[in-house]
Amino acid sequence: MTDLHVVVGATGGTGSALVRELLRRGHRVRAVSRRGGGPFPAEVETVAADATDTGAMVAACAGARAVHNCVNPPFDRWRELFPAAVRATIAGAAAAGAVLVFADDTWMYGRVDAPMTEATPVAPACDRGVLRAWLADTVLAAHDRGDVRAVIGRAGELYGPGVRSVFAGTLFGAAVARRPAVWPGDPDRPVTPTFVGDFARVLAVLAEQDGADLGRAWHVPHPAPTTGRAFAAEVARQAGAPPRLLPVSSRAARALGLVLPLAREGAQLVYQFEMPFVVDGTAFTARFGGPAPTPYAEGIARTLDRYRARAAAA
Ligand SMILES: NC(=O)c1ccc[n+]([C@@H]2O[C@H](COP(=O)([O-])OP(=O)(O)OC[C@H]3O[C@@H](n4cnc5c(N)ncnc54)[C@H](OP(=O)(O)O)[C@@H]3O)[C@@H](O)[C@H]2O)c1
Numbered sequence: 001m002t003d004l005h006v007v008v009g010a011t012g013g014t015g016s017a018l019v020r021e022l023l024r025r026g027h028r029v030r031a032v033s034r035r036g037g038g039p040f041p042a043e044v045e046t047v048a049a050d051a052t053d054t055g056a057m058v059a060a061c062a063g064a065r066a067v068h069n070c071v072n073p074p075f076d077r078w079r080e081l082f083p084a085a086v087r088a089t090i091a092g093a094a095a096a097g098a099v100l101v102f103a104d105d106t107w108m109y110g111r112v113d114a115p116m117t118e119a120t121p122v123a124p125a126c127d128r129g130v131l132r133a134w135l136a137d138t139v140l141a142a143h144d145r146g147d148v149r150a151v152i153g154r155a156g157e158l159y160g161p162g163v164r165s166v167f168a169g170t171l172f173g174a175a176v177a178r179r180p181a182v183w184p185g186d187p188d189r190p191v192t193p194t195f196v197g198d199f200a201r202v203l204a205v206l207a208e209q210d211g212a213d214l215g216r217a218w219h220v221p222h223p224a225p226t227t228g229r230a231f232a233a234e235v236a237r238q239a240g241a242p243p244r245l246l247p248v249s250s251r252a253a254r255a256l257g258l259v260l261p262l263a264r265e266g267a268q269l270v271y272q273f274e275m276p277f278v279v280d281g282t283a284f285t286a287r288f289g290g291p292a293p294t295p296y297a298e299g300i301a302r303t304l305d306r307y308r309a310r311a312a313a314a
Pocket residue numbers: 008009010011012013014015032033034035036049050051052069070071072073074081085103104105106155156157158159162163164165166
């Protein structure tokens with residue numbers, strides 16, 4: 001069987017980390033995004049295609065052993081574009097006889113006080129959570145019907161080189177620019193930020209499976225929980241910036257949303273940072289083994305390297 005892995009959404013934070021991980025594991029990689037291109041090593045085939053276009057996905061996935069859906073439509077167009085992107089990547093993987101790996105988040109679980117496991121009930125607390133529940137269900141229902149072999153890798157809020165997320169935007173950029181960092185919600189609640197390299201490894205491992213390991217979701221393993229305050233302090237320490245944190249409550253975020261449409265979209269997610277946000281990946285480790293998840297200090301150092309390089313280039 002071919003070992004070609006097609007990464008759709010390859011130029012994003014998750015997709016580009018996954019391309020590197022797949023190359024490291026010796027796979028051939030085709031990198032797909034709307035604009036196409038890299039930057040990727042020369043051995044990576046790059047294709048420009050729209051994930052919401054079924055015909056384009058069937059063509060882009062031809063010959064694949066695995067298709068990775070790492071697409072992230074613009075935040076304010078999720079409802080309009082994500083369902084089509086999920087359906088079309090299912091069709092692409094099915095036509096190729098490939099395993100479909102869906103890069104997922106945890107918003108479908110809603111308000112959870114305990115660590116989130118794969119057995120945590122799906123009870124979304126905002127419309128984006130409802131959408132995420134539907135997307136995951138669509139992927140797993142296609143697997144159950146036998147339309148495609150599919151599996152889901154689920155991460156918490158990401159950080160890492162090239163990542164766009166709450167942590168990326170508010171902590172790292174601020175520390176490098178010596179600005180106070182904005183923290184949505186309560187900075188003293190336990191959190192498990194997901195290093196994007198750990199997410200990429202989980203997706204790559206899942207793509208290499210068959211049989212009973214498919215047809216379900218797996219959580220990314222994390223180090224022991226930290227807090228927003230401790231994580232932000234380590235970012236500031238390594239960046240040589242003062243550890244100044246400005247917590248923003250749901251109420252303040254909603255008020256901002258009255259004037260800024262994108263803030264309105266983000267405000268519905270702040271609840272997650274006002275309670276524990278702990279993702280438990282012990283099932284994955286028990287089944288597939290190590291290496292240990294990236295320690296926060298190391299993940300922060302690797303992320304800051306990228307921010308510094310970008311600042312130097314600018
Ligand atoms: N960021 C987080 O904190 C986080 C946490 C957990 C899970 N996730 C999930 O992981 C997945 C990937 O997220 P990410 O943050 O890594 O994404 P990202 O950095 O925002 O990158 C998005 C990628 O999708 C591509 N894309 C967008 N629309 C497309 C379309 N119609 N057709 C083809 N490609 C398209 C983009 O390239 P072009 O614009 O060139 O097409 C880009 O390569 C998403 O499902 C996201 O919800 C993210």
